Amino acid sequence: MTVSKIDQLENLQTILKQFKDLDETMTHYSDMLSLAGWDQQVKAPSKGKAYFSKVRGTLSTELFRLGTSDQMRRLLDALSQPEIQGQLDEPTKAAVREHKREYDKNKKIPETLHKEFTIHTANARNVWEEARKDNNFEKFRPTLERTVNFIRQYAELYGYEKHPYDALLDNYEPGLTVEQLDGIFSTLRAKTVKLLQRIRNSSDQPRDVFEGSFDVVQQEKFNLFLLPLLGYDLDAGRLDVTAHPFACTINVGDVRITTRYFDNDPKSSLFATIHEAGHAIYEQGVNPDYEGSVISGGVSLGIHESQSRFLENMVGRSEAFWERYLDDYKSFFPGKFDNVSLRDFYRSVNIVSPSFIRVEADEVTYNLHVMIRYEIEKGLVDGTVEVKDLPKLWNEKMREYLGVEPPSDSSGVLQDVHWSYGAFGYFPTYSLGNLYSAQLRNTILKQFPDFYDIIRRGEFATIREWLREQIHTHGSVYLPSDLIERVTGEPLNPEYLVRYLQEKYSDVYRLQD
Amino acid sequence: MTVSKIDQLENLQTILKQFKDLDETMTHYSDMLSLAGWDQQVKAPSKGKAYFSKVRGTLSTELFRLGTSDQMRRLLDALSQPEIQGQLDEPTKAAVREHKREYDKNKKIPETLHKEFTIHTANARNVWEEARKDNNFEKFRPTLERTVNFIRQYAELYGYEKHPYDALLDNYEPGLTVEQLDGIFSTLRAKTVKLLQRIRNSSDQPRDVFEGSFDVVQQEKFNLFLLPLLGYDLDAGRLDVTAHPFACTINVGDVRITTRYFDNDPKSSLFATIHEAGHAIYEQGVNPDYEGSVISGGVSLGIHESQSRFLENMVGRSEAFWERYLDDYKSFFPGKFDNVSLRDFYRSVNIVSPSFIRVEADEVTYNLHVMIRYEIEKGLVDGTVEVKDLPKLWNEKMREYLGVEPPSDSSGVLQDVHWSYGAFGYFPTYSLGNLYSAQLRNTILKQFPDFYDIIRRGEFATIREWLREQIHTHGSVYLPSDLIERVTGEPLNPEYLVRYLQEKYSDVYRLQD
Incomplete structure (x- = not known):
């Protein structure tokens, strides 16, 4: 018994050492990818930029290979056993969890599909840029249709319980679902649209104090x-x-x-x-x-x-x-x-000030921009929305939620880069950030009156x-939903953001009750 | 027959594709190493620098692994066959030659020795810095003695025909030998020392026109x-x-x-x-x-x-x-x-102006600094010089060649970083550059009178x-000696540098014949 226990312990130490080495190698590659991305955008001379994409491709491929390797599977299998899990410290358990999620996801995608999608999106970005420049959605339409096809395949391959879009959300915010978002957004939308109406009707509009030129x-x-x-x-x-x-x-x-x-x-x-x-x-x-x-x-x-x-x-x-x-x-x-x-x-x-462009939006209208994208993405993924109808749909929703309509597709449906590289499920995390921040603020106010x-x-x-x-x-170490509950004592609750916006903007716009 | 030829051709195409992929992956890793090195020195914030050494270690290890892998051996074996070589274009042949040289060299070094040496030199650099700061050669001596021991082992493992130092020179300038350098340097030293004497005796010394402060x-x-x-x-x-x-x-x-x-x-x-x-x-x-x-x-x-x-x-x-x-x-x-x-x-x-510091040396005295290092390195490698005698030997040679003696070991034998990281055989390439440049200048003057x-x-x-x-x-594509012969029509000839220096400095110092 004693000998066997020592053997097991030695074995565990060996496995842990191998896992940590692999984790470190992958992290180093990933950090080099970040450096290459930073340098390409910030310091690289114009004639050197294109080469970076190739080098990053090589590093990404190697990273993918390591993350889906037989060695990784063997280590994850060993470290996922219940009797082993009990012996791991929290950070190691979290590292196993993170690599396992990536491994499981990536293994579900056939290599040929992954390659096709990578080539498609690299090209799609250029097509999108051209279409936006020319204010011509039709130019982007066939490409976006292919992207949506890919995305639907990915969602099916990843798998989901209730809605295919859940499979995509999970890529960006582990555990987030359509069911959850629908509830949150319906509360937030109703109250935001109402608040926005009151703000627009205020007789005491603030003036812009930034005039002229600033060195x-x-x-x-x-x-x-x-x-x-x-x-x-x-x-x-x-x-x-x-x-x-x-x-x-x-x-x-x-x-x-x-x-x-x-x-x-x-x-x-x-x-x-x-x-x-x-x-x-x-x-x-x-x-x-x-x-x-x-x-x-x-x-x-x-x-x-x-x-x-x-x-x-x-x-x-x-x-x-x-x-x-x-x-x-x-x-x-x-x-x-x-x-x-x-x-x-x-x-x-x-x-x-309701505007056409999300990245320039203020605190109140920002989430409405996000919701428009969320609803469209959800519909594209479950098949209730078609790409060809997007310009019309976009403008209708802008009018409904924000009361403005973009003068062109370039400042409307073509404004964001995300769809061009297939990032479906990303937009909701922007609003999630706003929601989390208000909930954290509430806890902070209790902690620091x-x-x-x-x-x-x-x-x-x-x-x-x-x-x-x-x-x-x-x-x-902690999953986002666990973390927010640990810190604030309750799951995500949209009321905090609603209340914060109402209080703050009642003051800024001197709204009457 | 025809089928077999096609088979061979297909096989060659497959091998070439694999070789080019491996060559490209290694080049991409090597380029990332360059970027990381650049960033570490130029842009990284102080608290982030140390991490770069670890990341670079990971990339270097992987590069070494790829360069000495079974796959590399298999590809090099296949592509080195005489009947295949005849079918390769010059760039591919050169790429095979370069990878083969690295492969052969690296395979001669046992992995344990390589690791020990890497750890030793990483540490040696800090020891050298301390010793130089404290102007204390004795502090560096034991470390340098170990470095020299490593270097001797490396030279034996690499192998050589006539002199162990040849094995090291080949690392930095493929094909360069002691025999060649001894001949070149003896000519160059004699004529340089004589020229220097005449310059020092000139009655018309130039004045320094750079006075005061420059924005x-x-x-x-x-x-x-x-x-x-x-x-x-x-x-x-x-x-x-x-x-x-x-x-x-x-x-x-x-x-x-x-x-x-x-x-x-x-x-x-x-x-x-x-x-x-x-x-x-x-x-x-x-x-x-x-x-x-x-x-x-x-x-x-x-x-x-x-x-x-x-x-x-x-x-x-x-x-x-x-x-x-x-x-x-x-x-x-x-x-x-x-x-x-x-x-x-x-x-x-x-x-x-003969000075103690190589990197500040003028065109005439520069090569004398290099020769001192060359002679010392050669002696350390073949055992005719001992580390403990270096400070004395250094100063003697400085006096003999340059007529000056450094006031301290920090500005003498401890001045260069090279030995701390085991770069024996590197210094001669500085003079080689001067020699090549003068020979090229001669060809250019013929081409462009x-x-x-x-x-x-x-x-x-x-x-x-x-x-x-x-x-x-x-x-x-071309080895350095081949290239210089292609361009100038003859092998390396030290006369061109001697003549250039004599002509130029006779003018600058208005020397009499």
Whole structure:
């Protein structure tokens, strides 16, 4: 008995060592993929960019091979046995869970289909770009039809219990379902449309205080002034410039962000920077012991977006925040805000204005943009919507939910890149982030009843520490739904976002009850 | 018969396809290693740097594994058969040759030895840094003794015909031998020491025209002005700042260089930039069809250095070059060179001054620094020199060849990083570059009798086109010795460098015959 137990133990140690080596190799490849992606967008010279796609293809293929290898299967089988699971620590259990989910999913897709889809989407992106440039949906239609066919096949192969779209949602937010989203979105839509109506009817509309031109160098200097105060560690990151802002993790000591500058719209770089900092602070805060493992990154797009939206909207667009920093901001742009009060400024950065473009949408209308995409995607996947009807359907929904209709397909159904690369099921995570962030805010307000005083004193570090302990440090150890329940004491509840928006915008727009 | 031939052909096509796939995968990994190395030195934030070493370790290990795999052996065996070789085009033959050399070398080293050596050198670098900082050779001695032991083992395992050092030279300059170098260096040393003596005795010493402080921003602007005029394509490269200048190839469309700036020494960034541009123009000029293959880079360190030294010294430090660009240079530093004539400037950038530090050495004394290292390395490898005697030996040779003695081991025997990572056999390639460049210059002067008029008119592009056709475009297709014979019509001949130096410095120092 004793000998056998030692044998088992030795065997387990060997298996664990092999699993950790494989996990580390895959994480290193994945980190190199991130670096290559970052460099391609930020630093690579124009003539060198195309080659990066090939190199990334080679690394992706190798990553796929390792993740679906016989060795991986053997290790996952061994480590999934109930009597072994009991002996694993939480981080190892989570790493097994993450690799197993990927393995199971990837194994369901025949290699030929995977290759066909990869080639198709690489091409589809160019077709989409052309179609958008020419404002010609018909040009994109046949390609999108093929994409939808692929997506339907994928959903069937992945498998699902109730709705094929569930299989796709699970790619981006493990465990999320249509049933759940339908419930959440119907509450949120009804209340948002009503709130929006009241906002539009308000007789006290805020004025835009950002007039004229704002030196781009000064905009960047303010961002670099603000970032450390928000808790973004510039010794473990960088701020660069790209057309589309993003955050990129190379490792826990190297989480980079980008922003963009418009001299006639300083709000754009300011809030994009705060938003990306929210993502990056999450990743900088992961337990360094998880370095080199699949669990060393944020757990899902939804939780990620909750961190960026919380920082951008609930902190960065709060009156308390600007009570602390408006004088600093003014000092970077002498003469620009001489007659602007705190109240004017606060109201200006929270103007609600239904527009055609999702990425420019305000806090109130943003989720309506997401819902339109969700409903269309769901219909395309279950066959109740056809690609050819999209322009008409899009515009109808825009009119119904937002009260505006885009003047062209380029600023309508063709505006987002996601469909071109087959990312169906991604959009809902944006709203999920908003929902999570409001629910977290509610918990924070209970934990820190003086939350806005803390912000007002410029002591966001206190809140960041709490977020780190509660969320960031865990990386991907807990599944998103488990994490949110652990931290807030209840499952996702859309009421918190509804209430937050009603309270805030009743104040900003001085709405009557 | 016919069927069998078709079978063979199909078989060859299959083997070629597999070989090219493997070659491409390895090249992609190698390019990612370059990118990671570049980023670690140039862009990574301080807290992220350490992780890069681990990721690079993972990629290196995989690269080693692929290069010594059974699949590689099988493919190389098949493609090395004489009847198959006859059917291969030159680039493929060269790729087979390059992979075979690596395979054969690596297979000779037992994996345990390779691992021990890797761990030893990783540690040795830190020991060397400490020892240099503390000016304490004894601190480095035991480590260097172990390194030399490793190096001797490697030389024996690699194998050699006449001298164990040949086995090491071959790592950096395929085919180069002690016999060849001894002959070349004895000629070069005798004539250089004599020339140096005459220079030191000259009664007409040039004056240093670089006085005071030079705005670093302006220095960088001039570099960016000059680079395209030299033929460096900024759309296929970048200029960044690092402590030690270097060139780095990601792919043929992305060859990056770095430089460093001192406000009291603008020559440093200027000539470092021209030097690195020489390396980069070589790599930017490789036939784009070789993309994704081992042959897509320059063929050897010696040929590489010939391109950088030619551009830096024979073009960038020529009087004709400054006849074209001195007015431009002056315009970047208003008031700094008001009383400086072309002649003064030209003489100033060619001041010969024996110093302790190799990397700061002028054209005349540079090779003497290299020879000292060569003689010491050769002795360490064949056992006629012992590590404990190095400080004494170093200083003796400095006195003998250069007439100066370093005031400390830090500025003497401890100055170079190379030995700390076990790079024995590397130094001679620096001189080889100088020798090749002078021999190439001789051919260019025959091809373009108006060479200096071309430079004077700022038409270096003409020369670069010739270099591209003759050298750059071939990548690693021809072995260095074959290439130099193809282009210049004869094997390496040290007379050209001797003559060039004598002519140039007779003029700069107005030497009497």
